[in-house]
Amino acid sequence: MAIELPDDLIELERSAWAQIQAGALTPETAAAVHARVTEVAIAAGENRYEVERALKAMVRHPGSE
Template identity: 45%
Template sequence: MASFDFPADLLALEATAWQAQQQGALTAKQAADVHEAIGAFAKQAELPRLDVEMGLKRAVRHPEPGAAEG
């Protein structure tokens, strides 16, 4: 899978939503905000939305060892 250079605000948005999901506290607004931000990034970068979403989830949920945190 391709690696993306995600902006810090998108990484933070996904990280916050992921933490809330793990705690059983994810709201519909949080999920919608992440969904919208992923779509906007994908459109701006001219990339398939699904690839962007999968890459973002991987970056937040399974960071590479030694990767700097945003």
Template identity: 50%
Template sequence: MPHRFDFPVPLLALESAAWGEIQAGRLTVETAQAVQDGVSAFAAEHGHDRHGVEMGLKRAVRHAEAA
């Protein structure tokens, strides 16, 4: 079972914005970088693997109805 993270609202909002941009075909470098910076900071602060945090964040935003 994947690890469940307690993501802060601002990080969820960043990923939601990025997902919306991806779906619209207009993801910006700035949005993508902001998400990556947030993921890296969250992972470092909580002692988690960055990749696992990124996958968990995507799952939380993109598949919220399944959670």
């Protein structure tokens, strides 16, 4: 079963990934992504690490799943 990822979480991760690639990830961006992943996982009854894995795969490797 695929994990449903809300658009706002995807956009947060895209922002974080762009910052990572530029060598400029801020603690605020990292904390925002982490907090939102946790919220989504709790709301969905999913493991936080699985939500994060699915999110990173979607943003960093589109089309691989």
